[in-house]
Amino acid sequence: MKDSMANTSQLSLLKQKLHTARVALDSINEDRNDKLKILLQFIGHLSLACKGQNLELDNKLAKLRHHFTNFETVEESLPELVEVEQLLKQQYNHVMVQLEDSRASLSRVIRQIQRVQSVPDKVKKEINYFKKDLTKPFHTFWDYIPKIEKLVGFYESILEEQLAQGDKFVVLPKHRQLAHELAQMISEIEFRKDQRDRIFALKEELSNDIEVDSLIEAYQTVLSLLLDNIARDKSASQEFLFALNDALSAVREVVSDSYNDNQRSFQLKKQLNREINTCVDNVGEAIIDIDDIHSLKSRVTEQLASIRAALGRKEALEEREQALLRKSMEAMRKELSSLSKEANTFKERLFEQQKLNLLDTLTQLPNRAALEERMELEFRNYQRHKQPLWVAVADIDHFKTINDSFGHSTGDKTLQVIAMALKNSLRDTEFVARYGGEEFVLIIPDVNATDIAQLLNRVREKVKSIPFKFKNQRITVTVSIGAAQIINNELINETFDRADAALYRAKHESRDRVIIDV
Numbered sequence: 379m380k381d382s383m384a385n386t387s388q389l390s391l392l393k394q395k396l397h398t399a400r401v402a403l404d405s406i407n408e409d410r411n412d413k414l415k416i417l418l419q420f421i422g423h424l425s426l427a428c429k430g431q432n433l434e435l436d437n438k439l440a441k442l443r444h445h446f447t448n449f450e451t452v453e454e455s456l457p458e459l460v461e462v463e464q465l466l467k468q469q470y471n472h473v474m475v476q477l478e479d480s481r482a483s484l485s486r487v488i489r490q491i492q493r494v495q496s497v498p499d500k501v502k503k504e505i506n507y508f509k510k511d512l513t514k515p516f517h518t519f520w521d522y523i524p525k526i527e528k529l530v531g532f533y534e535s536i537l538e539e540q541l542a543q544g545d546k547f548v549v550l551p552k553h554r555q556l557a558h559e560l561a562q563m564i565s566e567i568e569f570r571k572d573q574r575d576r577i578f579a580l581k582e583e584l585s586n587d588i589e590v591d592s593l594i595e596a597y598q599t600v601l602s603l604l605l606d607n608i609a610r611d612k613s614a615s616q617e618f619l620f621a622l623n624d625a626l627s628a629v630r631e632v633v634s635d636s637y638n639d640n641q642r643s644f645q646l647k648k649q650l651n652r653e654i655n656t657c658v659d660n661v662g663e664a665i666i667d668i669d670d671i672h673s674l675k676s677r678v679t680e681q682l683a684s685i686r687a688a689l690g691r692k693e694a695l696e697e698r699e700q701a702l703l704r705k706s707m708e709a710m711r712k713e714l715s716s717l718s719k720e721a722n723t724f725k726e727r728l729f730e731q732q733k734l735n736l737l738d739t740l741t742q743l744p745n746r747a748a749l750e751e752r753m754e755l756e757f758r759n760y761q762r763h764k765q766p767l768w769v770a771v772a773d774i775d776h777f778k779t780i781n782d783s784f785g786h787s788t789g790d791k792t793l794q795v796i797a798m799a800l801k802n803s804l805r806d807t808e809f810v811a812r813y814g815g816e817e818f819v820l821i822i823p824d825v826n827a828t829d830i831a832q833l834l835n836r837v838r839e840k841v842k843s844i845p846f847k848f849k850n851q852r853i854t855v856t857v858s859i860g861a862a863q864i865i866n867n868e869l870i871n872e873t874f875d876r877a878d879a880a881l882y883r884a885k886h887e888s889r890d891r892v893i894i895d896v
């Protein structure tokens with residue numbers, strides 16, 4: 379009995395222990411499952427974070443997720459966990475290499491940006507800081523993204539700056555050439571006095587570094603000044619034509635008045651002639667039947683009185699006619715003389731204009747158009763008489779240095795002084811023109827080959843001896859000269875080309891010399 383009671387109590391104790399153990403096991407299982415759930419969640423996040431970076435890693439993580447959802451197969455996943463760990467390590471190394479590459483390429487890009495000229499100063503500073511910042515390594519891609527954003531920001535501000543500069547064009551050599559040509563062109567055109575200051579300022583602007591916009595404006599200004607001049611010339615010609623028209627109408631009126639007067643006088647004269655004839659006829663008839671001398675005398679006196687009266691009227695008529703004619707002649711003479719005055723002024727203006735068109739405004743020497751006329755004339759003379767004829771081209775040496783060192787207006791004055799020196803060193807039969815820029819052309823007839831070098835060297839020495847003083851500095855300006863004599867069957871332009879080639883040689887043989895083409 380006692381045994382059975384002891385067995386019963388032992389059994390209940392065992393049951394109790396079993397229960398406690400089951401509860402403990404359940405709690406352990408629950409805890410394990412919780413941990414596995416957390417691990418599964420972690421693997422889920424990891425898969426998402428790594429997705430797309432490495433296909434093998436993606437697959438391994440998917441497999442792991444599968445094992446972990448089925449708690450019974452967790453044990454089988456242990457070797458896979460090791461593989462995933464290795465793959466993750468590899469991936470980390472791979473990412474670090476990539477980040478280093480990206481850092482290097484960002485540094486390259488930033489060096490390129492630093493070369494852009496138009497970067498605003500503020501942005502330049504930021505770029506420098508950014509460049510320094512790039513020397514530190516990147517740890518994650520997250521470090522990389524803000525850098526890229528910053529870089530895009532730099533590009534944006536550079537772009538903005540360039541857009542803000544609007545349509546500013548880059549000044550190319552062809553623009554400088556255009557500016558130079560325009561400056562030369564306006565030196566050759568005669569502008570009105572009130573336009574000259576503007577033209578002078580324009581020339582200054584054109585000879586400095588000019589923006590494309592200002593060059594276009596300069597062309598516009600020159601065109602509008604020229605159009606203005608043409609409009610003025612046109613209105614002057616119109617005024618002259620109106621005056622001519624008025625004068626012609628006045629003359630026509632005078633002529634038609636005097637024609638009408640003439641017609642009237644003609645009729646009156648015809649009538650008077652008839653009257654006189656009748657009077658003369660009457661005299662004959664009136665005295666036929668008169669015997670008595672006394673009566674005859676009185677009748678004749680009577681008839682003669684009426685003839686005299688008719689003749690008197692005729693004379694008065696003729697006098698009036700003369701007076702009218704004189705008056706109309708006088709009116710016509712006045713009209714014609716005012717017209718001829720007008721025509722003379724117009725002619726003088728045309729003549730002045732023609733003269734100005736042939737003069738270089740800066741140096742007052744004949745210009746290129748005048749040179750061409752003169753060359754033609756000298757060529758015709760040469761063809762007729764076959765006397766020697768020389769063409770020489772003189773060019774100031776290093777003239778650009780004068781402009782660059784002392785300014786364009788000093789350059790202009792130098793040109794004027796040298797032009798005068800050239801003109802004064804030649805005889806009246808010789809000719810010098812400003813060909814353009816700092817180049818002059820001399821036409822020298824009737825000098826033989828033995829004397830030409832001496833003549834031209836005298837000209838060269840004359841220029842060299844001018845005591846120029848700029849900014850208190852004594853400057854010697856020299857010229858190089860090339861010359862050629864016209865030969866049989868040659869056009870004068872070909873002689874010019876040979877002289878120009880000789881000048882080129884003189885320039886290359888250290889300048890300040892005369893070279894004659896032989």
Ligand SMILES: Nc1nc2c(ncn2[C@@H]2O[C@H](COP(=O)(O)OP(=O)(O)OP(=O)(O)O)[C@@H](O)[C@H]2O)c(=O)[nH]1
Pocket residue numbers: 558562565585740773774775776777778779781785786787788789790793814815816885889
């Ligand atoms: N002041 C001024 N300068 C002019 C005028 N016309 C041309 N020039 C300048 O003359 C200079 C000519 O320069 P280059 O053709 O290089 O010749 P350079 O300096 O004389 O040199 P070399 O001829 O080789 O000895 C340029 O700077 C022109 O701008 C002008 O009317 N006035």
